[in-house]
Amino acid sequence: MNNSRSYRALIIFGTVALYGMERAVIETFDLLRPQVEPHFLVSRTPQRLGLPVFGEIVARNFSYSFLSDYEGWERFARPRSVGHLWKMIWEVFSGNLDALSAVRKNQVLYLPNLLAAYYSLLAMLFCRLTGRMVVFHFHDLLTARSRRLRAISWLVTDFVHCSQSGFNMVTTGNSFLTKKRNHIISNPIKLSPVLAELPWTPKDPTGQRHLLFVGQVAFHKGVDLLLDAFDMLAKTHDNLILNIVGGCDDRHLMVRLTNNSPGNGCHVKWWGYQEDVSVFLRDAYLLVQPSPPSRSHESFGIGVVEAMAFGVPSICFRSGALQEIVVQEETGLICEEEQALSLAACIDRLLTNVGRRNQYGREALRRYLEHYSASRIKAAWRTALALGQ
Numbered sequence: 001m002n003n004s005r006s007y008r009a010l011i012i013f014g015t016v017a018l019y020g021m022e023r024a025v026i027e028t029f030d031l032l033r034p035q036v037e038p039h040f041l042v043s044r045t046p047q048r049l050g051l052p053v054f055g056e057i058v059a060r061n062f063s064y065s066f067l068s069d070y071e072g073w074e075r076f077a078r079p080r081s082v083g084h085l086w087k088m089i090w091e092v093f094s095g096n097l098d099a100l101s102a103v104r105k106n107q108v109l110y111l112p113n114l115l116a117a118y119y120s121l122l123a124m125l126f127c128r129l130t131g132r133m134v135v136f137h138f139h140d141l142l143t144a145r146s147r148r149l150r151a152i153s154w155l156v157t158d159f160v161h162c163s164q165s166g167f168n169m170v171t172t173g174n175s176f177l178t179k180k181r182n183h184i185i186s187n188p189i190k191l192s193p194v195l196a197e198l199p200w201t202p203k204d205p206t207g208q209r210h211l212l213f214v215g216q217v218a219f220h221k222g223v224d225l226l227l228d229a230f231d232m233l234a235k236t237h238d239n240l241i242l243n244i245v246g247g248c249d250d251r252h253l254m255v256r257l258t259n260n261s262p263g264n265g266c267h268v269k270w271w272g273y274q275e276d277v278s279v280f281l282r283d284a285y286l287l288v289q290p291s292p293p294s295r296s297h298e299s300f301g302i303g304v305v306e307a308m309a310f311g312v313p314s315i316c317f318r319s320g321a322l323q324e325i326v327v328q329e330e331t332g333l334i335c336e337e338e339q340a341l342s343l344a345a346c347i348d349r350l351l352t353n354v355g356r357r358n359q360y361g362r363e364a365l366r367r368y369l370e371h372y373s374a375s376r377i378k379a380a381w382r383t384a385l386a387l388g389q
Helices: 020-032 045-049 052-059 082-103 114-118 121-129 147-153 164-173 175-179 223-233 251-259 278-283 302-309 340-351 354-372 374-384
Strands: 007-013 036-042 063-066 108-111 133-138 158-161 181-184 209-214 240-245 267-272 284-289 314-317 332-335
Touching: 007 020, 007 082, 007 114, 020 036, 020 052, 020 302, 020 374, 036 052, 036 082, 045 052, 082 121, 108 121, 114 121, 114 147, 121 133, 147 175, 158 164, 164 175, 164 181, 181 374, 209 223, 209 278, 209 302, 223 240, 223 251, 223 340, 251 267, 278 284, 278 302, 284 302, 284 340, 302 314, 302 354, 314 340, 332 340, 340 354, 354 374
Parallel strands: 007 036, 007 108, 036 063, 108 133, 133 158, 158 181, 209 240, 209 284, 240 267, 284 314, 314 332
Antiparallel strands: none
16 A cells, blocks of 8 residues: 555444444544545444434545445345345345445445445455555454354454453354464444543532443343343442433333333433433543343443543443453443343442542543543554555
């Protein structure tokens, strides 16, 4: 690559939601501009339905074009019939033609998951034949042995992992990846420059204390365990507020969120998806990330890193990279038992010891500045993409 000029990267973005992975991709390429100019090849569904993920792309003035999914494409699943199988094959072929057409004007092809790779097989082959980079980013941890990953690895030039833990977990089951170029680069977060300059301040132990969850409100994220833990805490604490920020498609959880009334002056407030979570982080006493390792392995933890930037300690289980980002007894607490009772006990420790909570908050901010700041992440991407200084 010519290190003296900017170049374009094609991002295959067939997603319709706006959760951790989507936010990470958007923030990454916003950070790399202007030297890397991204072009998003996106599904038409978010535009048709007015979903936030398309709004983010437009608001940031990203270049974009559309896949040929005029009425939406089928999800990848076991075919229900021969007709259903043929429809999925045709959609994959159409996606491949879209990606092949779009990639010609770009020097890098970026794939955030396996689904994007299925739609990009022809584009990947074209890139390899013409000496262009194909970057596969592990936003989802594929910890088991994967034949599909092995198949596409022949067409990928660089693999990016969000954490050392993620790299270790993926390569344990897929050792062939160690023969490829691998990079460990944390996901960036969106942080207001004004807020970044504010000094760290301790929390006042009096008055209401706000617990916070930010992310997809779903069973695999352990939100049910968090609600159970909060019910326990409400029996021994008063004036606790649990703020839950994120979209929810789980009907059972929606019922619990809208009808939850722990009592004793404690309340659960569900805010749905919010574009700016800084107001919640600024007021948070603790951030709780309850993803259980038996349900999901977190490839990163954007919510935890955002909390660190605000000097807010976190509590989590040992799920994927969370056990690397949260330093036990320094920046927060890691629950060893995958139970609501264990989660409640860890939260209670910091509710009853504001001095320890404030100490963890200071260390969290220091760790953010040392390991997860935008300047460090940008430098890591410049090295991975062989950009000049």
